[in-house]
Structures are given as structure tokens and as C-alpha cells.
Amino acid sequence: MTLRPILIHPDPRLKKPCPPVTEFDAELRKLAEDMLATMYDAPGIGLAAPQVGVIRRVIVMDCMKAPEPPRPMVLINPQVIAASQATSTYEEGCLSIPDQYADVTRPAEVTVRWQDLDGAEQQDHFTGLWATCVQHEIDHLDGKLFIDYLGPIKRQMITRKMEKLKRDRARA
Numbered sequence: 001m002t003l004r005p006i007l008i009h010p011d012p013r014l015k016k017p018c019p020p021v022t023e024f025d026a027e028l029r030k031l032a033e034d035m036l037a038t039m040y041d042a043p044g045i046g047l048a049a050p051q052v053g054v055i056r057r058v059i060v061m062d063c064m065k066a067p068e069p070p071r072p073m074v075l076i077n078p079q080v081i082a083a084s085q086a087t088s089t090y091e092e093g094c095l096s097i098p099d100q101y102a103d104v105t106r107p108a109e110v111t112v113r114w115q116d117l118d119g120a121e122q123q124d125h126f127t128g129l130w131a132t133c134v135q136h137e138i139d140h141l142d143g144k145l146f147i148d149y150l151g152p153i154k155r156q157m158i159t160r161k162m163e164k165l166k167r168d169r170a171r172a
């Protein structure tokens with residue numbers, strides 16, 4: 001397993017709509033393993049391929065909280081096929097936007113269809129934090145970040161902070 005560097009917003013690769021995965025090969029398996037390791041190391045509860053610079057429709061997540069056993073999930077070509085009318089609001093963050101958090105309102109429950117690493121179709125119903133997380137990660141595959149749900153002033157403020165963070169890191 002290799003930890004991969006996580007891109008920090010703003011970065012053009014985080015704004016790109018990702019094409020679907022068509023090859024279910026060893027390279028995909030390696031990508032998924034690396035993404036899970038990178039997510040756990042961060043630590044985070046979700047990570048999308050574009051965040052490590054791979055413009056393909058792959059997400060990983062694990063919203064279990066210790067002492068519950070981990071539940072690593074790999075979703076290839078995930079699609080929300082049904083969403084509840086009821087919404088819920090969570091304070092979201094993002095590994096590509098470190099230390100910035102804001103309330104985002106989304107459907108409280110979603111049904112998602114995806115392919116596993118063998119290309120087999122899977123489907124599950126997500127609630128609570130899992131529902132928020134899977135929607136946040138699928139957004140990444142369409143070039144959308146959680147700050148895109150905020151007003152322009154708040155979004156600009158966060159973007160400026162990230163530009164400064166990147167300048168500081170480049171100088172270090």
C-alpha cells in the first residue's frame with residue numbers, strides 16, 4: 001500500500017467531472033487499497049479518486065466509529081438512484097479543504113448503486129452520517145465540493161485561506 005498525496009483546493013483536478021471506470025483490473029484494486037490507506041491515515045471517513053489526482057469514478061469510505069469494527073467500502077461508478085425528501089444537516093469537512101467546516105443540508109437517506117472491484121453491481125440504502133458521506137464523495141466525482149453549497153462570501157473566504165495554506169506549504 002502506498003499513501004498518496006491529497007490535493008488541496010483550489011486545484012483544477014478537483015473541478016473535473018470524472019469518467020466512469022471500465023477496466024476492473026489490478027491497477028484499480030491498487031488504487032482502492034491506496035485510497036483506503038490514505039483515508040485512514042489522514043484520518044478521514046471518505047475519499048474520492050480525484051482527491052489523489054485520479055480522474056475516475058471511485059470512492060472509498062468508512063463511517064464506523066471506534067470501538068465498532070471498521071467497515072471499509074469501495075464504490076466504483078456510484079450513483080444515487082433514490083433520495084429521501086427528508087433532509088439532514090451535518091457540519092461537513094473535506095480532506096482537500098483542511099480544518100474548514102460548514103453546515104450542509106442534504107437528503108437524509110439515499111439509495112446508491114455501484115460496482116465492486118470485480119465489476120459486480122451492488123446496491124445499499126444509506127442513512128445518517130453514511131448518507132451524508134456518500135453524497136459528499138459522489139459530488140467529488142462531478143467536480144463539486146461541499147463549499148459549493150455555501151454562499152459566495154463564505155466560499156471565497158475559505159478558498160483564500162486554502163490559497164494561503166498552499167503558498168505556506170510551498171515555501172516550507
Ligand code: ZN
Pocket residue numbers: 093094095096136137140
Ligand atoms: Zn471531500
